[in-house]
Amino acid sequence: MIAEAPRALDRKEVERLVREVLTQKLRGVIPPPARERHAAMQRVPGGPPNPLVVNVSARHMHVTPEHLEILFGPGAKLTKLKDLYQEGEFASEQLVTLVGPRQRIIPNVRILGPVRNYTQVELSYTDGIYLGVDLPLRISGNHDNTPGITILGPKGAVSIPKGVIRAERHAHMSTEDMAFYGVKDGDYLKLRIDGPCGVTFDRIKVRYHPKVILEVHIDTDEGNACDLESATHMELIK
Amino acid sequence: MIAEAPRALDRKEVERLVREVLTQKLRGVIPPPARERHAAMQRVPGGPPNPLVVNVSARHMHVTPEHLEILFGPGAKLTKLKDLYQEGEFASEQLVTLVGPRQRIIPNVRILGPVRNYTQVELSYTDGIYLGVDLPLRISGNHDNTPGITILGPKGAVSIPKGVIRAERHAHMSTEDMAFYGVKDGDYLKLRIDGPCGVTFDRIKVRYHPKVILEVHIDTDEGNACDLESATHMELIK
Numbered sequence: 001m002i003a004e005a006p007r008a009l010d011r012k013e014v015e016r017l018v019r020e021v022l023t024q025k026l027r028g029v030i031p032p033p034a035r036e037r038h039a040a041m042q043r044v045p046g047g048p049p050n051p052l053v054v055n056v057s058a059r060h061m062h063v064t065p066e067h068l069e070i071l072f073g074p075g076a077k078l079t080k081l082k083d084l085y086q087e088g089e090f091a092s093e094q095l096v097t098l099v100g101p102r103q104r105i106i107p108n109v110r111i112l113g114p115v116r117n118y119t120q121v122e123l124s125y126t127d128g129i130y131l132g133v134d135l136p137l138r139i140s141g142n143h144d145n146t147p148g149i150t151i152l153g154p155k156g157a158v159s160i161p162k163g164v165i166r167a168e169r170h171a172h173m174s175t176e177d178m179a180f181y182g183v184k185d186g187d188y189l190k191l192r193i194d195g196p197c198g199v200t201f202d203r204i205k206v207r208y209h210p211k212v213i214l215e216v217h218i219d220t221d222e223g224n225a226c227d228l229e230s231a232t233h234m235e236l237i238k
Numbered sequence: 239m240i241a242e243a244p245r246a247l248d249r250k251e252v253e254r255l256v257r258e259v260l261t262q263k264l265r266g267v268i269p270p271p272a273r274e275r276h277a278a279m280q281r282v283p284g285g286p287p288n289p290l291v292v293n294v295s296a297r298h299m300h301v302t303p304e305h306l307e308i309l310f311g312p313g314a315k316l317t318k319l320k321d322l323y324q325e326g327e328f329a330s331e332q333l334v335t336l337v338g339p340r341q342r343i344i345p346n347v348r349i350l351g352p353v354r355n356y357t358q359v360e361l362s363y364t365d366g367i368y369l370g371v372d373l374p375l376r377i378s379g380n381h382d383n384t385p386g387i388t389i390l391g392p393k394g395a396v397s398i399p400k401g402v403i404r405a406e407r408h409a410h411m412s413t414e415d416m417a418f419y420g421v422k423d424g425d426y427l428k429l430r431i432d433g434p435c436g437v438t439f440d441r442i443k444v445r446y447h448p449k450v451i452l453e454v455h456i457d458t459d460e461g462n463a464c465d466l467e468s469a470t471h472m473e474l475i476k
Contacts, residue, residue: 125462126364137434137465169435196375197407198440199463202432224363225437225463227375 039231049176050214052234053085054191056223057167059109059123061096061151062116062140067160071096071153078113086172086212088114097152100131121149121164124221128166138165139205167219170205171236172212181236184208191216192235197227204236277469287414288452290472291323292429294461295405297347297361299334299389300354300378305398309334309391316351324410324450326352335390336361338369359387359402362459366404376403377443405457408443409474410450419474422446429454430473435465442474 040053068076071094078092094111098121106127118141128135136146148161171177171189178184185208191201204216216236218228278291306314309332316330332349336359344365356379366373374384386399409415409427416422423446429439442454454474456466 124364125465126362126458129462194440196441200438200440201463202436202438203434220364221459221462224367224459225439227363 039228039234048180048214050174052216052236053214054193054216054218054228054231054234055085056228057122057217057219059106059121059127059220060091060112061109061122062118062120063111064117064119065115067119067151067158068094068111068115070156070158071151073155076155078111078115080113081110084112085215088211090114094153098131099150099152100133102132104131106131118143119151119158119160119163121151121160122167122219123164124219125166126221133164135164135166137168139168139170139207140165167217168205169201169203169216169218169222170207171214171216172207172209174210174213175208177214178206178208181206182238190237191218192233192237193226193228193231194233195227195231197225197230199226200237201226277466277472286418286452288412290454290474291452292431292454292456292466292469292472293323294466295360295455295457297344297359297365297458298329298350299347299360300356300358301349302355302357303353305357305389305396306332306349306353308394308396309389311393314393316349316353318351319348322350323453326449328352332391336369337388337390338371340370342369344369356381357389357396357398357401359389359398360405360457361402362457363404364459371402373402373404375406377406377408377445378403405455406443407439407441407456407460408445408454410445410447410453410455412448412451413446415452416444416446419444420476428475429456430471430475431464431466431469432471433465433469435463435468437464438475439464 040051063071068078078094080090081093082091084090090113092111092113095108096111098106098109109121120140120143122140123131123133123135125135133147133149138146143162146162147164148159149164150157150159173181181189183189183206185206187206188202189204189206191204193199201218201222278289301309306316316332318328319331320329322328328351330349330351333346334349336344336347347359358378358381360378361369361371361373363373371385371387376384381400384400385402386397387402388395388397407429411419419427421427421444423444425444426440427442427444429442431437439456439460
């Protein structure tokens with residue numbers, strides 16, 4: 001270990017640098033990191049109807065048309081940045097800033113489209129601890145006893161009284177996927193991830209929808225805990 | 239879902255607030271959150287020689303006496319904030335700020351004492367992605383092919399050329415602990431955590447030291463992935 005010679009540390013200079021970066025962030029100059037990770041096992045002949053795809057859901061938000069117009073101005077629409085795995089779902093170009101009760105912010109939170117009939121913010125426990133929000137574990141759309149938060153957009157702010165959750169781990173499945181794995185909507189499976197940080201996740205909730213194909217969603221805490229990028233093998237087990 | 243009436247959003251006011259909080263942080267006015275979580279199973283008669291204690295290691299740093307003096311001034315010593323589980327180990331009152339290659343900072347990183355013969359920064363993958371540091375998975379003290387970072391203290395800065403890691407999950411064990419679990423130094427066990435976010439962690443590395451008793455260390459990504467605070471049962475298995 002070699003230390004560089006001690007430098008004269010100008011605290012004002014450090015603060016200036018930090019302020020500058022932060023200001024750029026508030027203005028959306030700095031793009032968000034590519035935080036989304038995914039991994040997939042190839043489909044094999046005689047195997048499952050769809051390949052096992054595991055995606056990490058980075059913190060994100062769903063929004064009603066009404067809230068979208070408050071945040072981004074009258075007539076605002078979500079514009080597509082890129083398609084997501086499920087048909088019709090997309091990451092929008094629209095970013096918001098969350099303001100938590102500890103006077104801390106998380107900038108550059110992406111809205112996933114299309115617009116919904118509820119506004120919902122999905123965070124990891126790491127995010128929740130940082131912001132000071134005690135996150136309940138919920139399946140998307142279940143807002144019973146969930147906390148609210150203040151959301152800032154370029155044209156306005158919304159304080160939602162509820163709708164902030166940690167999304168429960170889940171597997172989107174078609175009828176064929178459920179038949180192959182021998183499960184029904186609402187059942188639980190386990191997800192085994194082999195690799196340098198191998199983990200088996202209990203309680204992967206099966207979520208049926210007629211328009212989806214197999215896709216497991218875990219959050220960034222879970223994706224980082226198992227180092228999904230380095231996975232050597234993945235398996236859904238009962 | 240009820241939205242509050244849209245507010246006039248004064249961007250300058252938001253920036254002022256954020257700067258103020260950040261400035262306070264840089265000056266150490268705002269205490270760090272109590273991020274350390276732990277859980278323990280009670281010792282039972284005829285059971286293991288020591289209770290199973292699982293602790294989450296929040297991001298932290300170990301430091302040489304020489305680096306401590308650069309960061310905190312000539313003659314600086316670590317002062318104890320609180321004892322840790324292993325005898326002689328402690329969380330110090332000394333905090334540093336990490337500056338990563340993406341011009342992002344993490345303030346309030348605590349130094350764990352006593353001083354070491356190497357300087358080492360232990361972060362989660364979530365931290366690494368935020369800072370822009372590609373973290374290698376290493377057992378503490380192994381700095382082969384590890385990245386460096388810039389560390390700011392109140393009296394100076396140090397740029398270490400290496401020593402930034404994600405700590406590999408591990409279990410500190412005494413001779414009696416290893417005998418009970420039928421393992422030796424360097425072996426791997428699994429850690430099963432039951433609860434609402436149940437997880438089984440593979441590859442918990444056994445680390446023997448004559449002065450320790452059983453304690454498993456996981457990082458914040460892992461602790462949050464399994465929601466350790468809500469664990470209903472824990473078990474070390476082969």
